[in-house]
Amino acid sequence: AQRVTQPEKLLSVFKGAPVELKCNYSYSGSPELFWYVQYSRQRLQLLLRHISRESIKGFTADLNKGETSFHLKKPFAQEEDSAMYYCASSGSARQLTFGSGTQLTVLP
Amino acid sequence: NAGVTQTPKFQVLKTGQSMTLQCAQDMNHEYMSWYRQDPGMGLRLIHYSVGAGITDQGEVPNGYNVSRSTTEDFPLRLLSAAPSQTSVYFCASRIIGDDEQYFGPGTRLTVT
Secondary structure: OOEEEOOOOEEEEEOOOOEEEOOEEEOOOOOEEEEEEEOOOOOOEEEEEOOOOOOEOOEEEOOEOOOOEOOEEEOOOOHHHOEEEEEEEEOOOOOEEEOOOEEEEEEO | OOOEEEEOOEEEEOOOOOEEEEEEEOOOOOEEEEEEEEOOOEEEEEEEEEEOOEEEEOOOOOOEEEOOOOOOEOOEEEOOOOHHHOEEEEEEEEOOOOOOOEEOOOEEEEEO
């Protein structure tokens, strides 16, 4: 079975500091990995997916198959980045499995 | 497009009551699903459907029923509400073959 682990429930950084949200997955095949974000009182929305290799809102994530990780990074955090972030993977059954989420707070 | 819509936004039930959470999408997506969101547990899949007339169980299906009579609608029924079903429920849809899911705004359910 797929498993997605986000070890940090809460993460606080100061504005302008780098931020890294950790995500590890367990899947024997070649999963697709995603980061979803939920801003306060808004619905979940896709932030980025590894196959597109895009940078969205300054965030990037690199798939490391050796470490089975898909950490989300941003070099300079902004206050508007404060939100709940979910890592998710999609395996052979194309079902999304979500991690438990990391609440990011960017302090002024 | 309205995207994925859910009603109601909030609901309070007494233990043992039944109700239906409504979900609709206007994007002609074949795949629809229901998740529950609980603190520290992320989103867990309850039921899903790959098209009208086809439904299947997810990770946590007990206590919930679904049906899919049309492409647009995918209601979730709680047969006999229990306090353990207090949660935020999200409906989502996507095109089969694309893993990006589009989520509804959620329904916050409290069972007392």
